[in-house]
Amino acid sequence: MKGLTRRTALIGAAGAVTAPAAVSMATPASADTATTTASAEGRQAVSGPNAVLRTDLVTRVTPRNNWLVTAVAIQYAHRIDLRGVEIPASAFQVMATVGGRTAARTVTRAYTNTAAAVDDRTHPGRPGTHLIVELDPDDPNARAAGTDPLPLDRAYSVRQVADVRTPGGEPVLEAGAFASRNDGVISPVVDDFIACSFTDSTGFELDFRLYRPEGFTQHPQTRTRYPLVVTLHGGGEVADNNMTQLTGNRVAVTFAKPERQRRDPAFVLAPQIPLPRPMDGPDGTDWTDAEVQAALSELVDTFVSEHSRNVDKARLYLVGLSSGGRGIYSLLAKRPDVFAAALPTAGWGDQATMEKITHIPMWADHSIDDPVVPYREGRFGKPGTWTLMNALEAAGAHVSRGEWANDLPKAQFEARSRALLRQARAADSHVLFTSYTAGTTPVNPHFAWAQTYENDVVIDWLFDQSR
Template sequence: MTGISRRGALALAAGAVTAQVVSTGPPAAAASPPVSRGQNPVLGADLITTVTPRDNWRVTAVAVRYADPVDLRGGTIAPSAFEVVATVGGQKASRTVTRAYPNTAPEVAERGRPGQYVVIELDPADPNARASGAVDPLPLDRAYAIRQVEDLKTRGGAVVLPATPFAVRNDGVLTPVVDGFTAGSFVDSTGFELRFRLHRPATGNSRRPLVVTLHGGGEVADNDLTQLTGNRIAVTFAKPERQRTNPAFVLAPQIPLPRPMDGPDGTDWTDARVNAATAELIDTFAAREPVDPDRIYLVGLSSGGRGIYHLLPKYPGKFAAALATSGWGEVSAMERITHVPLWTDHSIDDPVVPYREGRFGKPGTWTLMNALEATGTKVTRGEWANNLPKAEFEARSRALLREARAAGSHVLFTSYTAGTTTPSPHFAWGQTYENDVVIDWLFAQSRRGA
């Protein structure tokens, strides 16, 4: 599985240094062992990466592993205590350390605890923070050198870990939530293959919802990873806090290379082979796993949003609800999805998939919602800035949902004011999948209630 840790031979044992350790300081005194008896040797280091809402996949921390627990007895670690240098894409540059603390696990925490790890948090805004290139993951194993340049002391001033001239290099890459997805593939009845990633919930004796995520055009690849790391569409449904509230299967297929692109409007999800294989994958999975057939949800962004507007009318009885962001579709198809609960959103100034005109002669969300309304379906509309603080953003969504319920409407449409969607007006999904109001609405939908 790409990105999973590989525990190497790296160790700083008493009196010995392996070839993985890099000296970044002055030459050591003749024949003196760099790690003396009684000290706490470094055993390895892992990068901790994060899939962020807007800036994709980034290295946000390093966890250095020691042989024995690190207990500073009330002491703290200054960010200046560690130097972190990354060599990414052939370029070598420092990373900005923002926090450091001992912890019991290689994970970021609000408050650390004495344990075998020291977690070093890094500024995700650093220019060299990315964990992927345009599509594929960057080769990050052993790409980072981490050196402790100041003594780590207790509150009383006793040295717990002395500074060292040696840097440890990471021997693994950890991506919380993403690492919990299983990699798989499915060959449909025509012989067409789709790779996918799958998150399994704690099922017990209950049937669980199934969330199917359709990635954007930039995540078409053969790595079976970018559909998770390119944005938070799948990750948001699998994160622990969401699974505690709404345990669900999360199925994330990936369109393969070479791009099929036989769809009528330049999007792979409308390719006959891709959408047929996707539908067959969903049916096959739901028949073999404890899936609640009345709670299968379809979510997608950009060309994935286009895929929703293509799949919903083609399989009108399959899905309980859908979320479509920055998509486009066909006016004539809207009359076939009037019964499907739908929450759509789009930036008014989107230059990639224009809000009204869409792409390839197929209209954007604003025009599609007008067409849906022309069928007699009530569409509840709202507009606000996409860069509002989370609490205010959700308050606007909550008010829109109250308005929809009062009007008996099951279709909601959020427009984002021009100039408020960053880093690109196309990326309307930055807050969509962080919005608990929208996600709670989705899980409340069921075909039993249709």
């Protein structure tokens, strides 16, 4: 990695000088210091078998560019054993005050658990001190953010409005007059990223989030080397909140979720382009801005240098979507010997630079009917993915191509990806290109990435690459 000519500051990362910043949108109060209130807008009285200690919202980052409140987790003072009783959704009433408007949330199911966490099993329900009230993600007031996180502190109230009884009539959970307000917000995976900032050698500051693999956090002196995944967000996540690059879509969280970390433990570095707009980039929102790109490049160099015992320099990966895809094509051409592989989705770039990156393994994808970044024409006079792949091929890379619907069920989608990968391996090709048939990308044809980062075949392929 190149040396630094001026002093740099790397704040918040492991081995640096500051403690991790809080990630939760609201800092939960300790259950040991729960207080008693006696109003319909307060917490239930902390007494009796149904005493509520605290209430938390549970959020989820979804593939369709949404960060949603998907459940309420209620912690009781005593363990609850439903003894086989199923809690009807109608037993709980949940109201949300978001954006100055109060409206009901739709309860879909409720069950006990041992922790404040959603249980995705078909038949959940472990006896424990927590009750999980799941909410319909399609509710119009389900969102946890616009561009910036919404103020969700005490924004939700939940009240039990009907008794839950055994078939013999014995009460298990009794309805009450009081509603509980949420004490905090739990964001699985997102909460595992620490908030950091980096000031480069010119004084430009770039905020970023960092996920550190469990093996590293438990044993900071370990010499185990892990891959580093650098994620580049799209134009919609340009902000000063150091959050939206995690919650605007499932790029960064894909690589930090527990099931992926068990298979491929890795550092995940998610920087955010700051305000104000416009910057020097042609659309004012992308990673080709001179200051932003220089700071990003220096950030990666500095992080790898400061974690030289723990980062596998041969396995640095670059992934991104939309203007993040454009950033990939630009940065790879300028740093062609740094990254082991890349995943650019719905991006655009410069044909003339493709000859510099023919050796880099890449799996690109794009919706044929993308109206935001056109598949062939791209943006601002720069070509889209289809044209860039043609330029790569003209420069000597063999590109393996496939086309299928972007709304296929996961198993079918991955089967098509697996077939394309077999085709690439048979042809000794390290560049793959998936096109999504017009009319098959849900919500918006630009959101080609909704399936990309849920696709285990693609992510497994990425981690197989080494420089």
